[in-house]
Amino acid sequence: MDTRTSETRLRIERLRDALAAHGAQAVFVPSSDPHLSEYLPGRWQGREWLSGFTGSMGSLVVTRDRAALFADSRYWDQAEAQLAGSGIELQKTSSGASTQYIEWIAQQLHAGDTLAVDGQVLGLALANALRAGLGRKGITLRTDTDLLQQAWDDRPTLPMDAVYEHLPPQAAVSRADKLARVRAAMGTIGATHHLVSTVDDVAWLLNLRGSDVECNPVFIAHLLLDLQGGRLFIGSGKVPADVAARLSTDGIQLAAYDQAAAALAALPADATLLIDPRRVTLGLREAVPAGVKVVEQINPSTLLKSRKTPAEAVFIREAMAEDGAAMCEFYADFEASLARGERWSELDVDAKLSAQRRKRKGFVGLSFSTIAGWMANGAQPHYRALPESFAQIEGNGLLLIDSGGQYLGGTTDITRVWPIGTVSAEQKRDYTLVLKGTLALSRTRFPRGTLSPMLDAIARAPLWEHGLDYGHGTGHGVGYFMNVHEGPQSISKAIPEATMAMEPGMITSIEPGLYRPGLWGVRIENLVLNVAIDTPEKNAFGEMLEFETLTLCPIDTRCLDRSLLRADEIAWLNGYHATVRERLQPLVSGPALAWLLARTEPVSA
Numbered sequence: 001m002d003t004r005t006s007e008t009r010l011r012i013e014r015l016r017d018a019l020a021a022h023g024a025q026a027v028f029v030p031s032s033d034p035h036l037s038e039y040l041p042g043r044w045q046g047r048e049w050l051s052g053f054t055g056s057m058g059s060l061v062v063t064r065d066r067a068a069l070f071a072d073s074r075y076w077d078q079a080e081a082q083l084a085g086s087g088i089e090l091q092k093t094s095s096g097a098s099t100q101y102i103e104w105i106a107q108q109l110h111a112g113d114t115l116a117v118d119g120q121v122l123g124l125a126l127a128n129a130l131r132a133g134l135g136r137k138g139i140t141l142r143t144d145t146d147l148l149q150q151a152w153d154d155r156p157t158l159p160m161d162a163v164y165e166h167l168p169p170q171a172a173v174s175r176a177d178k179l180a181r182v183r184a185a186m187g188t189i190g191a192t193h194h195l196v197s198t199v200d201d202v203a204w205l206l207n208l209r210g211s212d213v214e215c216n217p218v219f220i221a222h223l224l225l226d227l228q229g230g231r232l233f234i235g236s237g238k239v240p241a242d243v244a245a246r247l248s249t250d251g252i253q254l255a256a257y258d259q260a261a262a263a264l265a266a267l268p269a270d271a272t273l274l275i276d277p278r279r280v281t282l283g284l285r286e287a288v289p290a291g292v293k294v295v296e297q298i299n300p301s302t303l304l305k306s307r308k309t310p311a312e313a314v315f316i317r318e319a320m321a322e323d324g325a326a327m328c329e330f331y332a333d334f335e336a337s338l339a340r341g342e343r344w345s346e347l348d349v350d351a352k353l354s355a356q357r358r359k360r361k362g363f364v365g366l367s368f369s370t371i372a373g374w375m376a377n378g379a380q381p382h383y384r385a386l387p388e389s390f391a392q393i394e395g396n397g398l399l400l401i402d403s404g405g406q407y408l409g410g411t412t413d414i415t416r417v418w419p420i421g422t423v424s425a426e427q428k429r430d431y432t433l434v435l436k437g438t439l440a441l442s443r444t445r446f447p448r449g450t451l452s453p454m455l456d457a458i459a460r461a462p463l464w465e466h467g468l469d470y471g472h473g474t475g476h477g478v479g480y481f482m483n484v485h486e487g488p489q490s491i492s493k494a495i496p497e498a499t500m501a502m503e504p505g506m507i508t509s510i511e512p513g514l515y516r517p518g519l520w521g522v523r524i525e526n527l528v529l530n531v532a533i534d535t536p537e538k539n540a541f542g543e544m545l546e547f548e549t550l551t552l553c554p555i556d557t558r559c560l561d562r563s564l565l566r567a568d569e570i571a572w573l574n575g576y577h578a579t580v581r582e583r584l585q586p587l588v589s590g591p592a593l594a595w596l597l598a599r600t601e602p603v604s605a
Helices: 002-019 046-051 073-083 100-108 124-135 147-149 175-188 200-205 241-249 255-266 302-308 310-339 346-358 377-379 427-443 452-464 565-586 590-599
Strands: 026-028 058-061 067-071 091-092 112-116 140-142 194-197 221-226 230-234 252-256 272-273 293-296 363-366 371-374 397-403 403-409 414-420 445-447 473-479 486-491 507-510 513-517 522-525 526-533 542-547
Touching: 002 046, 002 147, 026 046, 026 100, 026 241, 046 058, 046 067, 046 147, 058 100, 067 100, 073 091, 073 473, 091 100, 100 124, 124 140, 175 200, 175 221, 175 302, 194 200, 200 221, 200 302, 221 255, 221 397, 230 255, 252 255, 255 403, 272 507, 302 486, 310 346, 310 403, 310 414, 310 526, 310 565, 310 590, 346 371, 346 397, 371 377, 377 397, 377 513, 377 522, 397 427, 397 522, 414 522, 427 452, 427 507, 427 513, 427 522, 427 526, 427 542, 445 473, 452 473, 452 486, 486 507, 565 590
Parallel strands: 026 112, 067 091, 112 140, 194 272, 230 252, 272 293
Antiparallel strands: 026 058, 058 067, 194 221, 221 230, 363 403, 371 397, 397 414, 445 542, 473 486, 473 507, 507 526, 513 522, 526 542
16 A cells, blocks of 8 residues: 555544544535635645545545545546545536535435534535535534544644735726725615625735735635725734735724634624625624624625726736737747657646746736646646656647636636647547637627526537537636636536626636547637627617637647638637737747747638
8 A cells, every 4th residue: 555545544544533532423524715715725625635636626525434525527537546545435426516425425324413514614505505405314414613623633824925915007996996886785785794705805805915825816814894994804914014004094904814703793783794605604604693684695796806897908918918928938949849859748838838927027926737738638627747647748649738827917727739749530620629619609799697607508519519528617707816717607507697697897718628538638718808799789689798809829720620610710710810910929039929920820711
């Protein structure tokens, strides 16, 4: 038994010891923190610490005699490899939003048994679902203890790096204006107080940024607003004195991070508190006195920050151009190096592409860990090459690169697939069908207010026509120098909700894919901006929106099966490449310019 597997088994057994000591029969370990973040500081990466599974999403359930990890199709290959020999079963779920584990827990436990979960990291909406699903079988949900703390001796402490301000001109909307808009929304429902726990909402609302979470410029904090001021619950020493003074000018006072629950408990009896049940934990909700009226609806800031202003869009376009120039520099060097017979690994791709981004104006850091997947590794949508496990790029095939950067003026996320050597007819077919999905959705016009999941089938239709599909969503919202995954919109198979309405200013990815396990993967991703268009029938049928493609990087045409493309699709691709050439040509020179000109040559019909 190797050291990793032995350590995993030992950790699970230590957790079981804690289970027995507390008289519980199972423990649920979500991928979550007190802010319900997607990407977690080390202190709350308990599921990864226990299981060895490093995917960004997944849930772990440990009973007295079984352990199971629940993950969707983006992670199946990765999870099977990382769980091998650990004794943890992989339970394959239909999507990242699946709550299949509730049914599994109900099957494993009996009436009178107890499931333990730390209420401080359990979302309120999920807590309600667990209680409803398990309560029917007489299973008790215990949320007042953190069993992980008792099993994890060297658990990381809270991150302590200082926060900083996102300043003009890129911070095009002032903190005071954002606070005023949120308080106006509070006023419409009669709320006197509003708790904001999601870290990207807090950062956006206060025009602050941090480095508490890898690749996301956010910091760990809660914010409790009233109609005149507010309190920011944050670690001691994280806010520099000058920043604290400017926050105070806008009515925001600092308080200890661990005092948020006490502040809620001290709310006056006549208060009306606005909380978002999908963005607040059970632990904080239970701190609210019974007499306080609670209004549950989406955070106003979640809706507001999803709609980028025209001034922000200017900076986003600049960031996209800088990012595109970095990729031209990288790909020119990459292809020239391969032509000289030099060897590259997936790790080299990550390091050298990141190095080119670091040279660009306004660059702050990566927006997520680069995915460089050669052939079979490209079939794992969330693959990441690691020093202990990576592939050399050699022979013939497809290289998938999904990468992005954080810039003061925006966040980027792009996926391209490149042919290495000779590609097969089957690979060209897969590539072209995926591209048809990207083009179909990129060209779509739709009424303002269309619920984003309704657009999902447009990108899938070219694949469905051939009996093909992919297991992940087609598109996610993207922040403004913020989290690369942002709501509320989601172009996916999710059940549509009113908050998912497409509005002007939203930035969303378009990224259909096709994956052949053990062989290769294809995904072609651009970011797009919702923009309003005038139509002759606007008054009769309402305002229409279309997508402005923001991402600027050639889409490789050497992989095309042109027999599968219509003339209008080729025309769109040529038009896109003309724009890429025009926008990036002033930013590159020498080999990078030559590469750009070659890769943006028009394709004949």
